[in-house]
Amino acid sequence: MMAxxxxxxxxxxxGASIRWMDVAPDLRPRIYFANHTSHLDAVVLWSALPPxxxxxxxxxxxxxxxxxxxxxxxLSERVFHAILxxxxxxxxxxxxxxxxxxxxxxxxxxxxxxxGKRNPGPEVGEFKSGLFHLCRSRPDxxxxxxxxxxxxxxxxxxxxxxxxLLSGISFGPPLRLLExxxxxxxLARAREAVCRLKGS
Amino acid sequence: MRFLTDSKTLxxxxxxxAVLVLASLAGWILKHRVKNDAGRATVANLNARIKAWWVMxxxxxxxxxxxxxxxxxxxxLLSFWALREFITLTPTRRGDHxxxxxxxxxxxxxxxxxxxxxxYGLAIIxxxxxxxxxxxxxxxxxxxxxxxxxxxxxxxxxxMICVYCVSHAPxxxxxxxxxxxxxxxxxxxxxxxxxxxxxxxxxxxxxxLGRHRIAPSISPNKTWEGFLGGAVCAALLGTALWWVTPxxxxxxLGMSLVIxxxxxxxxxxxxxxxxxxxxxxxxxxxxxxxxxxDRIDSLCFAAPLFYHLTRYYFAVx
Numbered sequence: 001m002m003a004x005x006x007x008x009x010x011x012x013x014x015g016a017s018i019r020w021m022d023v024a025p026d027l028r029p030r031i032y033f034a035n036h037t038s039h040l041d042a043v044v045l046w047s048a049l050p051p052x053x054x055x056x057x058x059x060x061x062x063x064x065x066x067x068x069x070x071x072x073x074x075l076s077e078r079v080f081h082a083i084l085x086x087x088x089x090x091x092x093x094x095x096x097x098x099x100x101x102x103x104x105x106x107x108x109x110x111x112x113x114x115x116g117k118r119n120p121g122p123e124v125g126e127f128k129s130g131l132f133h134l135c136r137s138r139p140d141x142x143x144x145x146x147x148x149x150x151x152x153x154x155x156x157x158x159x160x161x162x163x164x165l166l167s168g169i170s171f172g173p174p175l176r177l178l179e180x181x182x183x184x185x186x187l188a189r190a191r192e193a194v195c196r197l198k199g200s
Numbered sequence: 201m202r203f204l205t206d207s208k209t210l211x212x213x214x215x216x217x218a219v220l221v222l223a224s225l226a227g228w229i230l231k232h233r234v235k236n237d238a239g240r241a242t243v244a245n246l247n248a249r250i251k252a253w254w255v256m257x258x259x260x261x262x263x264x265x266x267x268x269x270x271x272x273x274x275x276x277l278l279s280f281w282a283l284r285e286f287i288t289l290t291p292t293r294r295g296d297h298x299x300x301x302x303x304x305x306x307x308x309x310x311x312x313x314x315x316x317x318x319x320y321g322l323a324i325i326x327x328x329x330x331x332x333x334x335x336x337x338x339x340x341x342x343x344x345x346x347x348x349x350x351x352x353x354x355x356x357x358x359x360m361i362c363v364y365c366v367s368h369a370p371x372x373x374x375x376x377x378x379x380x381x382x383x384x385x386x387x388x389x390x391x392x393x394x395x396x397x398x399x400x401x402x403x404x405x406x407x408x409l410g411r412h413r414i415a416p417s418i419s420p421n422k423t424w425e426g427f428l429g430g431a432v433c434a435a436l437l438g439t440a441l442w443w444v445t446p447x448x449x450x451x452x453l454g455m456s457l458v459i460x461x462x463x464x465x466x467x468x469x470x471x472x473x474x475x476x477x478x479x480x481x482x483x484x485x486x487x488x489x490x491x492x493x494d495r496i497d498s499l500c501f502a503a504p505l506f507y508h509l510t511r512y513y514f515a516v517x
Contacts (some may be wrong), residue, residue, distance in 0.1 A: 166288040
């Protein structure tokens with residue numbers, strides 16, 4: 001119930017118009033990946049999903065941010081069921097990939113921001129390779145690109161008070177990792193899929 | 201506020217209800233008559249608009265029933281949402297973030313509080329004087345000089361149109377008009393009714409008879425036939441409503457003409473901004489109508505004029 005309430009509040013506050021273009025909401029496990037400009041991205045994208053899909057979708061988020069205060073910890077653990085990963089100083093032992101695979105199992109979908117960190121500029125940044133490795137381990141998953149518009153103005157990097165501008169979320173046609181597709185090509189293709197939704 | 205017990209109110213509510221029933225009936229008949237796809241799309245849009253009109257009229261009447269506070273809250277929310285749509289469309293920069301926070305959460309509510317307290321003297325200068333000086337100062341403190349004047353002009357303008365101008369509508373409730381005590385809500389009804397009916401009739405006349413465009417590069421739908429037909433009909437309706445106002449019939453006609461012409465100016469001006477930004481509507485909150493600002497653009501311009509004329513010629517303060 002808390003989740004539904006929070007999703008409602010997030011939708012109202014972000015005023016997000018949600019568009020599914022050449023893709024339909026679906027319950028099977030998928031990876032939703034989007035551009036990243038604001039701390040609100042994960043919450044707003046998550047709340048844009050239909051409730052029954054939302055219940056089976058877990059954002060992948062930075063551990064350092066989401067455990068810092070009690071409220072954030074409560075939200076990430078109890079409400080979003082986020083999969084928290086280390087961002088800094090990743091070694092072979094702290095590689096988040098096995099953790100993500102274990103946590104998502106056969107049941108859950110993921111929300112992922114392949115740029116890795118928030119990007120202050122107007123362009124979508126380069127994608128990190130995590131998305132590629134994840135897809136190589138789970139080639140069965142569909143990748144749904146999403147473009148989040150205007151949230152960087154609602155809550156820019158470094159600000160703590162949001163202003164109530166209207167944002168928009170567009171979901172685009174899914175893609176998959178092709179057999180034998182090189183990493184750089186795949187990441188460029190995935191990034192292009194997000195950029196194409198911009199301004200649409 | 202004697203709004204509920206006033207027999208005039210009941211007549212008005214009945215009248216509005218009857219018009220809506222007739223419109224819904226006409227929409228239903230059209231839906232079963234049209235043959236081609238283009239016609240079907242137009243009728244679907246028409247029916248969505250009629251449905252939205254039911255909701256808007258209901259909300260407006262509920263707000264009026266609660267007296268001053270309800271109307272104040274309704275117009276405050278309209279301002280807030282319209283400003284939200286306006287600023288969303290106008291590119292601001294990172295350095296404006298704190299200014300925008302003040303604009304949305306301090307200046308806008310404060311304006312409506314002042315209106316609610318009938319602090320005319322302060323309400324009339326809060327935005328054009330104090331906000332005007334404060335906002336650029338706050339943006340300058342943020343330290344980003346790029347396109348500074350342009351950014352501030354946009355925020356200022358949004359605030360003037362969406363908040364300052366709109367707040368003149370509920371300000372009508374604070375006027376003291378001799379012999380008209382306790383019935384100011386009807387004056388608000390008069391303004392909104394003439395303004396909105398004018399919009400609708402200009403649309404209808406334009407769709408059916410429109411030939412000569414007034415400003416094709418700004419708004420392809422605005423034609424001389426639509427404007428004149430809609431303006432005359434709406435002014436006649438306003439005249440016919442003289443009995444709910446403190447005006448004589450010829451005065452009601454004059455006031456209606458002012459509302460209609462100012463409303464046209466508002467629609468045209470706000471269209472120019474939309475064209476510049478390359479969008480058709482400001483938002484998508486009201487199905488078939490677009491956003492809140494698309495619906496109230498004419499009211500933004502008509503409300504201050506109507507308020508000041510009424511205040512100057514009919515009110516004691």
